[in-house]
Amino acid sequence: MEKDTRLAPSQLYRVCDTELLPFKTTENLENFSGFFGQERAIEAMEFGVGMHRPGYNLFVMGNPHTGRFSFAMDSLKSVAKKQRKPHDWVYLNNLDDSRHPISVRLPAGKAGQLRRDIKHLLESILVELPAAFENPAYQRQKLKLERNFTRLYDKAIEDVERQAREHSIALYRDSGSIGFTPVSEGQAIDEAVFSQLPEDVRDAFNQAIAYLEEVLNDSLTEMPQWRREAAEKLKQLDRDTARTAVTPLFLPLRDKYANINGVPDYLTKMETSLVKSAVDLVGEEKTLESSFESQRRSMVETEYSVNLLVDNRKTKGSPVIYEAHPSYENLFGRVEYTSEMGALVTNHRLIRPGALHQANGGYLVLESEKLLEQPFVYSALKRALKSHQIRIESPASEFGISTITLDPEPVPLKVKVILIGSRQTYYLLQELDHDFEKMFRVVVDFDEDVQRTPASIRNYARLMKTLADEEGLAPLTRAAVARLVEHSSRLAEDQDLLSAHIGELVDLLCEADFRRIRADGDYIDAGHVELALGAKERRTSRMSEKIQESILNETVLIDTEGQAVGKSNGLTVLQVGDVAFGTPARITATVHPGNRGIVDIEREVALGQPIHSKGVLILSGYLGHQYAQDFPLTLSASIALEQSYGYVDGDSASLAEICTLISALTHIPILQRYAITGSINQYGEVQAIGGVNEKIEGFFHLCQTRGLTGKQGAVIPKANVRNLMLKSEVVAAVEAGEFHIHAVATVDECLEILMDRKAGHRKEDGNYTQRSVNHKVVLRLRELAKAKA
Structure with a gap:
């Protein structure tokens, strides 16, 4: 049985045949266009x-580092450059209500x-x-109007003055009063x-003055x-003067803009507004001329200038916008x-403007995780996509904090x-x-x-x-390419x-080129790739060491x-950041009479995660199916992953656990030169x-450090x-007979390797073979x- 389960060296590593690479170096290869394996x-x-x-x-x-971002941007740009440019957008002052600027x-x-024409x-x-x-x-007409008013006034005063002289009374003017x-x-x-003077003379004068005052009042009644x-x-x-100056x-x-919706109406309102405010713009003060000129210019620009929101003049095709920081203001715009x-x-x-304004008529690329980090943004984006319009609002309004601000017309x-x-x-x-699902109907799943x-x-x-050329690296030999293909299969775990x-792959190529430069080589060879892989492993090996x-x-x-009885070596993988490494762990089991069943110590102390606990529970199902068909399964057993002080998850230890449990049950020792990994089902x-x-x-590294005996090995699932x-x-040690790897399909096969005796088969009478x-x-x-x- 041991001979049947032992793997040959050729099964441990699939070499990339350089005959599949019909070139000496990648120098003369054509560039790869498209996206590798993403049909x-x-x-x-x-x-x-x-x-x-x-x-x-x-x-x-898809996962990071698969090129999903480059794929999306390149795909969109290749399509976008063939499409029509989208429209430009401006904001103009709403001359009827300045709180609601209009979009055009x-x-x-x-x-x-x-904008240039309005400025000019x-x-x-x-x-x-x-x-x-x-x-x-204009000055003559203005003086004429002033003279006409003065003439009416003077005539009224002259009539009163003539009557006053008839009564020996003089009319005088003092500080604007008469x-x-x-x-x-x-x-x-x-x-x-x-x-x-005599009283009657005084009375006559007073009556005459009173009469004249009444006449004066009557004469000036029409003065307002x-x-x-x-x-x-x-x-x-x-107005006529301003209109004559402005209209041409x-x-x-x-x-020029007769056919553009919104602009002719704005020009009409702008002309009317300028005519009405002409006197304010011209001013009457002649002092501080330069200061007034600056103030006048600022007032006109604030009131009438064009706010250029989106300018697609230099855009080739439709825009492809990537917003790296999709905050509310960066996405929807803001009012400063x-x-x-x-x-x-x-x-x-x-x-x-925000990124949505810039991408309007084209494509907006966002990273979902960054989008969801920002408050209010995801729901606001949904509203914009549903209503098909961009509203510039203050996110503070979501808290009920209201500030006086503009309410621009949606785009x-x-x-x-x-x-x-x-x-x-x-x-x-x-x-x-x-x-x-209704808004993002298309899933682009990256393999x-x-x-x-x-x-x-x-x-x-x-x-x-192609990647080497883009990064400015040296060409690769075909041996280097073959080594990278093999490493890629290891990354894929298949x-x-x-x-x-x-x-x-890009990171590895860059480091391999660094090793080439240090070695003064012309091409990146397999040796440089090996050096790069080894250096990376050394940099991240502190924990495993x-x-x-x-x-x-x-x-x-x-x-x-x-x-040893009730003891075996399980195989575990520790993941620390992006570094994964394997290490053996001792699994122990004890059995004694009772009805508690199989106790998973890891679960009891809340260190065993659900999948690990599931694997242990399956052991009971296996024992009952395999051995206790005609009598009740009654036992008390404990299983532990010794000296583990963190969370344990995964069911890959269940093969080792059932073998350890059977060893504790039968007192048949397990050979400690083997380490086991694999999960089992109830059959x-x-x-x-x-x-x-x-x-x-x-x-293997532990055995190698202690000294290979030629009998040590690992047991893995055949699958x-x-x-x-x-x-x-490892492959070299297996080839030299110093280390062995067994692939098993059943628990019985594993037991025969670990215990160096026959597992036995069920005979026609339902019993297993003796001993x-x-x-x-x-x-x-x-x-x-x-x-x-």
């Missing part, structure tokens, strides 16, 4: 980009022109308006002289009307403020959003958000690995050539697959020779596990043979059942 993703991406109905946004899912869409490249128009107006009001013709005083012989009578008419005529003159300046723009005299103020010129939105994230994030969103065929190996070589983790050191100095008890079939290469190598891509030193392991198990279980009874 499914390419098809999904083409469908998602080509489907223009709402809701067909994309989620590109223009053909690509026209927004910049409109305003500069012309600032020159033409003052000139129009300084024109002699009064009357008696006169005698052409001289005004002062109060002292007036008081000495005259003033209003004069002011209205002056205002009309100002607007005509070229009206013709300036400080004036201690107060925060804003206007339409301080509206800033219509037509964009395809591409989220890039892990599978866990995709399934989480799918589970928690019912809208997610982790590719079938290892002659064609894919040649494509892999071309890919390496002899028939290649890893699609392009990021890790510490664990092995604790085993060697017997702080952790692991035997690699001899035999005793051995199932595949993960990390098989690291597990074997961990036990894991295809996953073997062991290090060369076999299984026969002894049945006998022992019967004894325990009787002891309990």
